[in-house]
Amino acid sequence: MRADVTELPVSIPIPTGAALAAAPVNRFAHRRLRHVGELAIEVVLFAAAFSAVAVTVAIVGILVYESAAFFSHVPLVDFLTDTQWTIMFSEKHYGVAPLLAGTLVTTTVGLLLAIPVGTVTAIYLSEFAGARTREIVKPVLELLAGIPTVVYGYFALVMVTPALQFFMPELPGFNMLGPGLVIGIMIIPYVSSVAEDAMRAVPVHMREGSYAMGATRLQTALRVVVPAATSGIVAAYILGISRAIGETMVVAVAAGQQPNFTWDPREPGATITAFIVQVALGDLPHGSIEYQSIFAVGLVLVLMTLSFNLLGHLARKRFREAY
Amino acid sequence: MRMIDANTMGTPAVTSGAVPAPALKAEARALDFFYGEVQALRKIDLPVWENRVTALIGPSGCGKSTFLRCFNRMHDIGEGRNRYHGEIVFHPDGVDILHRSVDPIEVRMRIGMVFQKPNPFPKSIFENVAYGLRVRGERSRSAIADRVEAALRDASLWDEVGDRLHDMAFNLSGGQQQRLCIARALATSPELLLFDEPTSALDPNATANIEDLINRLKEKVSILIVTHNMQQAARVSDYTAFMYLGELVEFGDTNVVFTNPKKRQTEDYITGRFG
Ligand SMILES: Nc1ncnc2c1ncn2[C@@H]1O[C@H](COP(=O)(O)OP(=O)(O)O)[C@@H](O)[C@H]1O
Numbered sequence A: 001m002r003a004d005v006t007e008l009p010v011s012i013p014i015p016t017g018a019a020l021a022a023a024p025v026n027r028f029a030h031r032r033l034r035h036v037g038e039l040a041i042e043v044v045l046f047a048a049a050f051s052a053v054a055v056t057v058a059i060v061g062i063l064v065y066e067s068a069a070f071f072s073h074v075p076l077v078d079f080l081t082d083t084q085w086t087i088m089f090s091e092k093h094y095g096v097a098p099l100l101a102g103t104l105v106t107t108t109v110g111l112l113l114a115i116p117v118g119t120v121t122a123i124y125l126s127e128f129a130g131a132r133t134r135e136i137v138k139p140v141l142e143l144l145a146g147i148p149t150v151v152y153g154y155f156a157l158v159m160v161t162p163a164l165q166f167f168m169p170e171l172p173g174f175n176m177l178g179p180g181l182v183i184g185i186m187i188i189p190y191v192s193s194v195a196e197d198a199m200r201a202v203p204v205h206m207r208e209g210s211y212a213m214g215a216t217r218l219q220t221a222l223r224v225v226v227p228a229a230t231s232g233i234v235a236a237y238i239l240g241i242s243r244a245i246g247e248t249m250v251v252a253v254a255a256g257q258q259p260n261f262t263w264d265p266r267e268p269g270a271t272i273t274a275f276i277v278q279v280a281l282g283d284l285p286h287g288s289i290e291y292q293s294i295f296a297v298g299l300v301l302v303l304m305t306l307s308f309n310l311l312g313h314l315a316r317k318r319f320r321e322a323y
Numbered sequence B: 001m002r003m004i005d006a007n008t009m010g011t012p013a014v015t016s017g018a019v020p021a022p023a024l025k026a027e028a029r030a031l032d033f034f035y036g037e038v039q040a041l042r043k044i045d046l047p048v049w050e051n052r053v054t055a056l057i058g059p060s061g062c063g064k065s066t067f068l069r070c071f072n073r074m075h076d077i078g079e080g081r082n083r084y085h086g087e088i089v090f091h092p093d094g095v096d097i098l099h100r101s102v103d104p105i106e107v108r109m110r111i112g113m114v115f116q117k118p119n120p121f122p123k124s125i126f127e128n129v130a131y132g133l134r135v136r137g138e139r140s141r142s143a144i145a146d147r148v149e150a151a152l153r154d155a156s157l158w159d160e161v162g163d164r165l166h167d168m169a170f171n172l173s174g175g176q177q178q179r180l181c182i183a184r185a186l187a188t189s190p191e192l193l194l195f196d197e198p199t200s201a202l203d204p205n206a207t208a209n210i211e212d213l214i215n216r217l218k219e220k221v222s223i224l225i226v227t228h229n230m231q232q233a234a235r236v237s238d239y240t241a242f243m244y245l246g247e248l249v250e251f252g253d254t255n256v257v258f259t260n261p262k263k264r265q266t267e268d269y270i271t272g273r274f275g
């Protein structure tokens, strides 16, 4: 690190007249002084950044370690191809498919609601709403994001499912559709606020270029602002997907906790996360196969989230704003 | 309402013999403009002649951009605290385009604008130029392709980008991006083209290209250009308007304004004795 000469302390006297002619005086502060201070700050910054990395590595390490124990009992092929997950029963099957299907179904239902509504909300707030409307709507949306997820779970169980049963009388009390929709409601604020920030970051001069061509507000929003904000909008969707995949309580409360290999959202089901709480809340002997299975499915969850984040990263690179 | 005094309006010089007298394309009449409570323009009268280049000069903050943006109602966008007073009459319609009954979108369909900083859209070169046509609901692929090519040729950009129309516009150089923005505006055949310091973000070479272009474009379109560069005003314009503190101080034939200004303020400004 080089000392910056332009930042010399001003207290150093500047020689004038006669002094200038006298013997040379070194007015440069000693380099090491600045160096020590900078180094200390650098160490602190590094430690902070490193601790996050260390925790992540530790979590993945434990997941891999305990999963390895699981896979020494259960062949990987069974885990991937068996269509039943009956680990709590006497006749055990170890197919992850039912949990994976449950996760994908609730996530998909949630996203089918949250992505359109969140995107439209973001477009409205960024391009159409006046300052006053925005001042009211944004805090309400943030409130939506602050409600504990257990509350959402009961909301799904006692309000959304009964409401759905009004239209679909055959719908069972526990199903994946209700919780899926509630997950959608839950993640709308995440999608809309990140997408809105991305749209508002589109420079005014680009919008003006569109208006000056005779475009309407809607045309400007859809044809210029949204394409210009693509990378941020993709980031919003990825955040929404990660939240939906990781969502636990809503499904655990309202979807029935029965691992059920089906793609039909009207049926009950369990997701990876719901299974993890279910099993973790019971008292399992350390080292038992049930205990180890949590880590195996947890690893699957991490891999899913990771691959979505990777996709999002690639998409962001592909659509990076260049203005 | 004050009437425009023909003698001070830079009626085309008698010396231009064979050239027919130009028609009026637009005229500002007693135009005031307010940003909320702040008055930015005061009683401006200015003619814009057809197929001529009219330059707006004046120190920074004197209201050149504000005035220019009245012509395509850009001030209508936003929270709605901006107010116009007075008229801008657009010819040959003879309609006051600032009137409440006139749709600003219609105005912008006939009056194009090129901005200070090149502002291409995050689209391909082709789609940038096609934008105005698509916004107007043009569906015919061949009609769009023809208009895009013609506009790129008019903007002297075809030779450089004709073989890579589907590249992203952001990959072009600054000067090319600005010519692309000109092509985008030309594609919809505007009657009046507004330029707000179109070369201030460009290097001298790209600037010279744009100035050449403006000189050629006036055969097709009337031009109103804001510039902070007096040499540029002298090079490209037929008429020059000098503005100061929101008022129009002097308007006339560019040669006259630059060699024999009537007002002391104008003289001080063009000789660099200003402020
Ligand atoms: N959006 C705005 N809101 C309020 N005042 C503005 C706005 N834009 C410009 N102004 C003011 O209007 C005056 C004229 O500005 P402008 O037209 O941009 O000048 P110029 O283009 O000649 O440099 C300036 O005093 C400026 O501060």
Ligand SMILES: [Mg+2]
Pocket: B064, B065, B066
């Ligand atoms: Mg300006």
